[in-house]
Amino acid sequence: MWIALGVVLPVIAVIAIGFGVARRGLFSEDNVATLNRFVFTLAAPALLFRNVALTEFPEDLSLGIWVSYYAPMLLIMAVTALLARSLFTGRAASEYVIIGFGGCFSNTVMLGIPIILTAFGPAAGLPLFLILAFHGLLVFTTALICLEATTNPNLKLQDIPPKLAMAMRDQAVVIALVAGVIWNFTGLTLAAPIDSFLDLLGSAAIPVALVAIGGRLAYIKVGDNVLPSLFVGVFKLGLMPIAVYLMAQNVFGLEPLFVATITVLSAMPTGVFTAVFAAHYQTAEAEAASSIVVTSIMSAVTISLWLSFFSSLLVS
Numbered sequence: 001m002w003i004a005l006g007v008v009l010p011v012i013a014v015i016a017i018g019f020g021v022a023r024r025g026l027f028s029e030d031n032v033a034t035l036n037r038f039v040f041t042l043a044a045p046a047l048l049f050r051n052v053a054l055t056e057f058p059e060d061l062s063l064g065i066w067v068s069y070y071a072p073m074l075l076i077m078a079v080t081a082l083l084a085r086s087l088f089t090g091r092a093a094s095e096y097v098i099i100g101f102g103g104c105f106s107n108t109v110m111l112g113i114p115i116i117l118t119a120f121g122p123a124a125g126l127p128l129f130l131i132l133a134f135h136g137l138l139v140f141t142t143a144l145i146c147l148e149a150t151t152n153p154n155l156k157l158q159d160i161p162p163k164l165a166m167a168m169r170d171q172a173v174v175i176a177l178v179a180g181v182i183w184n185f186t187g188l189t190l191a192a193p194i195d196s197f198l199d200l201l202g203s204a205a206i207p208v209a210l211v212a213i214g215g216r217l218a219y220i221k222v223g224d225n226v227l228p229s230l231f232v233g234v235f236k237l238g239l240m241p242i243a244v245y246l247m248a249q250n251v252f253g254l255e256p257l258f259v260a261t262i263t264v265l266s267a268m269p270t271g272v273f274t275a276v277f278a279a280h281y282q283t284a285e286a287e288a289a290s291s292i293v294v295t296s297i298m299s300a301v302t303i304s305l306w307l308s309f310f311s312s313l314l315v316s
Helices: 002-023 029-054 064-087 093-102 108-120 122-151 157-169 172-186 192-202 205-218 226-251 256-266 273-281 285-309
Strands: none
Touching: 002 029, 002 108, 002 205, 002 285, 029 108, 029 122, 029 172, 029 192, 029 205, 064 093, 064 122, 064 226, 064 256, 093 122, 093 226, 093 273, 093 285, 108 122, 108 205, 108 256, 108 285, 122 172, 122 256, 122 273, 205 285, 226 256, 226 285, 256 285, 273 285
């Protein structure tokens, strides 16, 4: 447990710094948004491209790693939305989509990458980036289709591809991952100056991301949405990682590091794009924002528990 806390507490400390400076007015909401844009458009893409481009992919890679993560994720999204419809009645269908999305969508870039690489070391980069390579595309596609279907009664099937292309156009993280995979398969190496450049820029991703998370939390008001947020937290932090672990461990028998990586990744709090989608479709905005805050606070405990569970794999 102490080793796990040694991983989590520095992360929480950096987040707390971001929260503190924002609350004191040293970082405005626009400043925090700028930090987020820096991470998503420059630092994280550099980190992801370099790691994927230099990763040695195994020849006998099983589809089990993707099924173990994405099957529970999509199931949790559906169950969360359907149960929310029964418990929180009288809402628009799109609101239940956002609640369901919050129950399955992990904060992979801003928290998942720093915590997992810190906890399990560079070796965890392979399973981590294998999941991230398809995460944005699959999750955004699912959310987009569901939200369009519940907000646009005149939606036609041929309207979906251009809308998806527009949604993915500015996703530098996804583009970097795809580019990294392509570069990897060419067998080419990175020239020393380029490698140093990507390493320098990518090294800023983790600390800046954590400061930005804290700053963003300072400007989110939980309000009267604690109950829906706790409901989301039960699925996001409780049921989803358990489902991922059981499938990875018992159904596909993945190697221990792969099991640990995708389980802890699934245990991350609700991702910020839940609020982005809610704002874009103007639905369940307060619930989405509150879920990010509540699950982020709760995850300090749940992530520590999962890291303790996988303590034999933690780097010293």
